[in-house]
Amino acid sequence: MNTAGQIEALLLASDEPINLQKLRDMLADELDSSDIRSALSELEAHYQERGIQIVQVSGGWQFRTAPEHAELVHQLWEIRPQRLSRSALETLAIIAYRQPTTRAEIEALRGFKVSSSIIATLQERGWIKVLGRKEVPGRPHLFGTGKPFLKDFGLNSLQDLPDSAQLMDEDEIQNLVGNNVMQIQQGVLYETEQNSEASENTDDEENSQQGEVGSEAEETSP
Amino acid sequence: MSEAAAVADLFGGAEPSLALPPVQLDQFEGPLDVLLHLIRSQKMEVFDIPIAMITSQYLDILDAQVELDLEVAGDYLVMASTLMQLKSRLLLPRPEMDDEGNEVDPRAELAAQLIAYEQYRMLAEDLNERPRIGRDVFTRSIFPESDEVERPLPEGDLDALLLAFRNVLKRVGGEVRHHIFSDTMSVREQMTAVLEQLSHGGIQLDEFLLANPGREVLVTTILAILELWRQQTITVVQSENYGSISLLLKEAAS
Numbered sequence: 001m002n003t004a005g006q007i008e009a010l011l012l013a014s015d016e017p018i019n020l021q022k023l024r025d026m027l028a029d030e031l032d033s034s035d036i037r038s039a040l041s042e043l044e045a046h047y048q049e050r051g052i053q054i055v056q057v058s059g060g061w062q063f064r065t066a067p068e069h070a071e072l073v074h075q076l077w078e079i080r081p082q083r084l085s086r087s088a089l090e091t092l093a094i095i096a097y098r099q100p101t102t103r104a105e106i107e108a109l110r111g112f113k114v115s116s117s118i119i120a121t122l123q124e125r126g127w128i129k130v131l132g133r134k135e136v137p138g139r140p141h142l143f144g145t146g147k148p149f150l151k152d153f154g155l156n157s158l159q160d161l162p163d164s165a166q167l168m169d170e171d172e173i174q175n176l177v178g179n180n181v182m183q184i185q186q187g188v189l190y191e192t193e194q195n196s197e198a199s200e201n202t203d204d205e206e207n208s209q210q211g212e213v214g215s216e217a218e219e220t221s222p
Numbered sequence: 223m224s225e226a227a228a229v230a231d232l233f234g235g236a237e238p239s240l241a242l243p244p245v246q247l248d249q250f251e252g253p254l255d256v257l258l259h260l261i262r263s264q265k266m267e268v269f270d271i272p273i274a275m276i277t278s279q280y281l282d283i284l285d286a287q288v289e290l291d292l293e294v295a296g297d298y299l300v301m302a303s304t305l306m307q308l309k310s311r312l313l314l315p316r317p318e319m320d321d322e323g324n325e326v327d328p329r330a331e332l333a334a335q336l337i338a339y340e341q342y343r344m345l346a347e348d349l350n351e352r353p354r355i356g357r358d359v360f361t362r363s364i365f366p367e368s369d370e371v372e373r374p375l376p377e378g379d380l381d382a383l384l385l386a387f388r389n390v391l392k393r394v395g396g397e398v399r400h401h402i403f404s405d406t407m408s409v410r411e412q413m414t415a416v417l418e419q420l421s422h423g424g425i426q427l428d429e430f431l432l433a434n435p436g437r438e439v440l441v442t443t444i445l446a447i448l449e450l451w452r453q454q455t456i457t458v459v460q461s462e463n464y465g466s467i468s469l470l471l472k473e474a475a476s
Binding site: 065089 | 380
């Protein structure tokens with residue numbers, strides 16, 4: 001029987017992504033993982049240009065509509081999905097990249113309070129969950145991401161988080177700052193304040209900071 | 223003149239900030255976000271922040287707010303004082319040294335904090351741009367925001383419990399009442415009942431208890447008897463070992 005066709009049927013009928021193990025259990029015994037994998041890539045190629053795609057998420061495969069049809073598909077429903085606030089996104093990002101982490105650590109990084117309602121919202125969606133408690137005074141909750149986070153954000157595993165390789169840890173940041181500060185001190189030694197104030201007048205008004213933010217951090221990463 | 227403006231004047235950096243377009247604090251995610259906005263929009267060097275100018279611009283923004291939500295004001299004000307402290311440290315004639323005798327820039331810590339935060343601010347944007355279920359991509363017939371979707375049972379962990387508890391709270395309107403039921407029997411009432419009985423003459427304890435069945439009644443009755451005995455209103459007599467116990471009114475006994 002046609003393996004790709006069988007997998008196609010299973011994926012379409014399933015509400016959840018199906019992983020390799022489960023596919024193997026359901027398909028004929030003589031198939032091994034490489035057969036299934038090649039059938040899956042055959043399917044992935046087949047759906048490349050279509051309105052639906054086979055996507056690998058959360059360790060399994062799932063049919064999803066192609067992102068370019070989002071606007072069209074939204075017409076099916078009256079309710080629009082809620083937009084995520086920046087605080088929710090930043091909190092989620094810190095938890096995702098630093099897990100396990102505590103609320104105090106999140107607040108220290110953001111330099112700003114994390115409201116309980118944001119934690120509750122993220123928990124309700126299953127994006128974050130309590131992994132345990134940190135063995136420090138107060139035994140605060142340690143937060144990490146839950147499976148729905150991978151599924152909803154289309155990630156196969158936490159390794160697939162965007163740019164995680166570029167993320168600098170505290171030591172790297174310290175070194176970076178140390179080196180740069182030293183250069184500045186050697187250059188102008190304590191006149192930095194006046195210099196930059198003087199040079200400020202020549203700066204144009206530049207309010208589109210968004211593009212600037214990204215390039216700056218990339219230049220500075222080691 | 224407002225306090226913030228006065229401080230800004232003190233630092234002599236009030237003019238350049240006039241060129242900045244007004245911003246609302248609620249567009250920002252905290253003091254670090256505000257500082258990054260000021261630094262990046264003016265193309266400043268994060269390792270070499272002109273503290274005096276940034277401080278006055280920062281205070282201008284705080285000052286421009288019609289009202290500052292107390293909940294969030296604290297963090298913004300802490301940053302304001304940090305900035306002013308930095309400025310005063312920079313004004314000290316003798317440079318600060320670390321353990322190895324190297325010069326320390328007091329601004330290094332703030333720079334590190336800004337860089338760390340900026341990373342996550344970017345990552346948050348990256349995350350937001352990923353195709354998301356229910357917003358950009360859809361799985362078959364499931365619309366995540368719809369109520370009719372059958373959700374898989376949550377795993378049996380702490381979160382699932384908390385979630386369930388929260389749902390219950392929601393259902394009862396977020397209000398949990400702890401009901402305390404008043405006793406249906408009071409010791410005092412039972413004391414009266416015992417005395418009433420005894421006024422007709424002494425009685426055997428086991429007979430008396432048998433006439434008042436039920437755990438609550440039994441306990442209350444025993445308490446009532448003990449209390450009456452303690453008050454010396456009645457006496458309790460047991461004439462022989464394991465023999466029956468009689469209750470008598472004190473006056474009758476004496």
